[in-house]
Amino acid sequence: MRVGSVVMGASDVRRAMEFWTRALDYVPRDEPEDTWVVLAPSSGGGPNISLGLSETPVQDKPRVHLDLYTDRQADEVERLVGLGASRVDWPDYPPDADFVVLADPEGNRFCVIQHG
Numbered sequence: 119m120r121v122g123s124v125v126m127g128a129s130d131v132r133r134a135m136e137f138w139t140r141a142l143d144y145v146p147r148d149e150p151e152d153t154w155v156v157l158a159p160s161s162g163g164g165p166n167i168s169l170g171l172s173e174t175p176v177q178d179k180p181r182v183h184l185d186l187y188t189d190r191q192a193d194e195v196e197r198l199v200g201l202g203a204s205r206v207d208w209p210d211y212p213p214d215a216d217f218v219v220l221a222d223p224e225g226n227r228f229c230v231i232q233h234g
Contacts, residue, residue, distance in 0.1 A: 121165045123156060124184065127172025128224045131155055134169045137223050140201050142167070142186075176225035183226070187233035191218065195230050 128134035135155050138144055144157040144167060153171040167184075188194045195218050199205065206219040206227055217229040 123166035123168045124182075125168040125170060126224075126226050127174060128169045128226070129172065130224065131169050131171055134222060134224045134226075137202050138167055138169070141198055141203070141222075176221075176227075180227055184228040185217070186228060186230050188230060189232070189234040191216075191230055191232040195220065198230065 126134070131152060131154065132150065135146065135150055135157065138157055139146070142157075143160050145160050147156040147158045147166065155169050157167045157169070159166075186194070195205075198220055202223040203220040206221050208219040211219075216233075217231045219227055219229055221227050
């Protein structure tokens with residue numbers, strides 16, 4: 119067994135698709151719909167990201183989120199903000215945090231982690 123897809127809710131699936139395809143170099147697996155799209159890595163390796171229409175509010179502290187690993191954290195944070203992500207003023211940062219919390223244009227939170 120393996121993780122096939124991580125599913126996230128979005129009030130605007132196409133807007134979320136635009137962000138995540140550019141953020142992660144993913145492509146739609148099939149023709150996108152207004153209510154659902156599965157994004158796959160353009161390189162062919164790794165889990166899919168699925169975006170489904172949702173009317174539920176975004177959680178301040180979601181129980182599940184993406185951790186994006188990079189060896190160029192500051193550069194990637196700025197690139198993602200330029201694509202439409204926003205910085206989250208998160209009160210629970212430890213003093214030596216190796217992560218930055220961002221939110222996609224839909225408000226879904228994710229972390230950019232200094233790795234390597």
